[in-house]
Amino acid sequence: MTEGKRRGRKVITLYINENKKLGHINPEIYGHFSEHLGRCIYEGLYVGENSEIPNVNGMRTDVVEALKEMKVPVLRWPGGCFADEYHWKDGVGPKEKRKKMVNTNWGGVTEDNSFGTHEFFELCEQLGCKTYVNGNVGSGSVQEMSEWVEYMTLDGVSPMADWRRENGREKPWRVDYFGVGNENWGCGGNMTPDYYAQLYRRYQTYIRCYDRTAPIFKICGGANADDYEWTDTVLRECFRSPAPADAHGFMDGLSVHYYAGVEKGLHKGSATEFGEEAWFNTLSRAYGIEEVLMRHSAIMDHYDPEKKIGMMVDEWGCWHDVEPGTNPGFLYQQNTMRDALTAGVSLNIFNKHCDRIKMACIAQIVNVLQSVILTEGKKMLLTPTYHVFHMYKYHQDADLVESWLEGAGKTGVKETEMVPEVQESVSVDENGVLTVTLNNLCTEAEKEIELVLTKKKPAHVSARIVHGKMQAYNSFEEPERVTEEDFTDFRLTDRGLTFTIPACSVLMFRVEMEG
Template identity: 70%
Template sequence: MAKVYINEKNKKGHINPELYGNFSEHLGRCIYEGLYVGENSEIPNTNGMRNDVVAALKEMKLPVLRWPGGCFADEYHWKDGIGPKENRKKMINTHWGGVTEDNSFGTHEFFELCEQIGCKTYINGNVGSGTVQEMSEWVEYMTFDGVSPMADLRRKNGREKAWKVDYFGVGNENWGCGGNMTPSYYGNLYRRYQTYVRNYDQKHPIFKVCCGPNAGDTYWTENVLKTCFENAPEWMHGFMDGLSLHYYTLPEDDWSHKGSALDFDDAAWYKTLAKAFKLDELIHKHSTIMDKYDPEKKIGLICDEWGTWYDVEPGTNPGFLYQQSTMRDALVAGLSLNIFNKHCDRVKMANIAQLINVLQAVILTEGPKMLRTPTYHVFHMYKYHQDADLVESYIDGVEQIGEDEKFKVPHLQESASVDKDGVVTITLNNLSIDKAEEVEIAFAECNPKYVSAAILTNDMHAYNTFEDPDKVHEEVFTDYKIENGKIIFTMPACSVVMFRVK
């Protein structure tokens, strides 16, 4: 029997709601068809935004959305996406599929979407092919309420009141698609560009995100921070609030052949989960470097691109990155979110890639049809961690499992939090393909009086289709008992379980 110990009195940090954020890029069918169908579509919409998608994201409690990229951000010129839609500039999306981008979804539409969902906004600025003036004017257009050329232009385009920009990324992947820069070169550009990301609303300063490393590139982290700190004035809030980290989970190491989303064996299952666990190691490594420059942890690590990346589904545009989502992806999501929770002292936001129809999407659409993926259900189950306090937890009696000694994973993995009402939320993953586990949850002081639980489980290859959209879905879990203040149950193989206890 595995024993889960929860010390609900030992609070380890605060879990920002933004750890459960998402990412939407002008890529494939994420924006167009997925989120935005236009005001004249036969698909039910409000100001062009799909009603079914907005409702699902509100139910999932989406806290923050990143836009417009991704690689697209560093070729995006925001003035192309404002004003009358018939006059907006058309362009080729050179990064993703070579399709025409008509800019009908731009700044106004993004804020409209976020207002409908009720989530915070994360804008990614263009450093790769944009100018300081362009970025400065975009911030002025969005956030300045006074009299100015950009604020007046916003009013001319139909928006009187300024919007609130919660997060602003100064460039994206500038080590790669965002300009192929060296860390010292980008570090100097960051210092320059962020200067002109003005806080016009002093009550709600913009959280500025510096482009951080790709996966394990500690050289980038070290040298970007070294450049940014060199001869800098006393470090203060507003110069740099976050440093990004991008990490994708690939079953294979070859980017030209990443592996199938649906056709995989037991070895690929465990290898994928083991690679997802690498997030923990990466966060440790980059946090250690950040601690040298920022020992008080004022700068958040922002994991704003993460998730599984497979070969595209056969017959789809290879530039659209469309893939299905199975129970394997659900377990990747569950263990990753637990890792973020446990690093909440340094990780302040995370954005899975991507929201709809791209990579590890939470939602898939096909014309008027919409389905929730297994990954969606994990986010829905984990939403109770948002804005709660991480508490001490560990599991005793967990074996390492897997087909290959190099890719072993723990049988069970967990995190726990307590909210402002004193309710303890525990999320557990059983990573085994075929072995259930007897589990006992014990608390430091809590004597469970009120318990509710949910479960997501199925065959490891199971996924939802438009013909069977609820094959994998969250269910109420009641197969547990309470004895001597402990919760005892059998956790099925290949499952995610969530308990709420008070």
């Protein structure tokens, strides 16, 4: 039985065409974002070499190990809004001589620049991840940006390369991605799209690739959510090939930022104290990213039908009110099952648009917005969002395969904010193992699912789940209230398997197939 009723209950059927690959899922779709904001860098990732908290070269050992287990593929730094007031030369050399500054964007606190270029690459080396450096267009010069690239990547004789050596690094680092400014329509300079497009053309010229075997992927600053005029303008002005052999024109990627929260632009609401109406409001906005991405993609297709430019969703996630009693400029918020479902929904959407989306970085990695980790002194906890990323890591570098649901309805409180009851994506790795990720967005109703493969049969199946009440979260008093667990309540069939997915849950299957 594939549809209808089983034991008097409605069955949703998940069809998987395991033989039809639709695209490749870049590992960087599971990327992360770290900014000099609140306690993300300091206390979260970096505690200094002399800290009583266990560390390696200043990087928190517990946090680094947890992030390695989650398989972070790429890390973006130093912002965010901070990027366009960051002057990199203040953050190199002896720490006691580094300039101090006021972080005017985030809390008005003093930034001592003890975490700079060398520290960022040290962190990425410990994590084993790719590097994404965001340059300063808003308050920085072309020369400053050009010299930074030279400092980081030139393996030769030059003032900047020699300075890097004086500061303790003989060999250059690899810069995998370089962003030319950040949110230049807002905190990055309040620019018009035409003005930024001209600046981008100029600045990107001087991001020299000193090592042709390690090209720098150049990212143009893109739109705020549904600002389609911005995308059209920068592509019109910047997607022009300077030479016939340069198929990418002036850019390799174009960013877009999108945040889910309650009442866009207004009061966002508590991260932990909310009801069903706020639950569905947030999840409907999370679903809203798909229309935004599709409309931006349509504009990109007009200029770039061969999809040579990647869409980089390098800021996304839930943005709620800060926790009571914390600095409003630190953006510290708790993380519930609502955030876990937002992560699951968003990542499934990114998977299904992997033909255009080549990177996505959740905001932010520790102690800020939709974090995967929270810290408090020596204590550390994993959030529900962490567990979703940990389960979804098997999608990295796999191939998206065709899948669809039949029999799933809609759920919600308001007619305008209805969402699908269940949502999925499916991939297959190089060993032929399927990863199936599903989300049940219902707050109370479990759903019976029949998973059907096209030709093959399952030989071995394992599963993991994150679930709980919609307001459930982990605190330092109860750090494992929401965690990842084995899921064994499924039955193999000749065509696939059957199971019941609990309400308010994120579920992941690994399916090894016969033959």
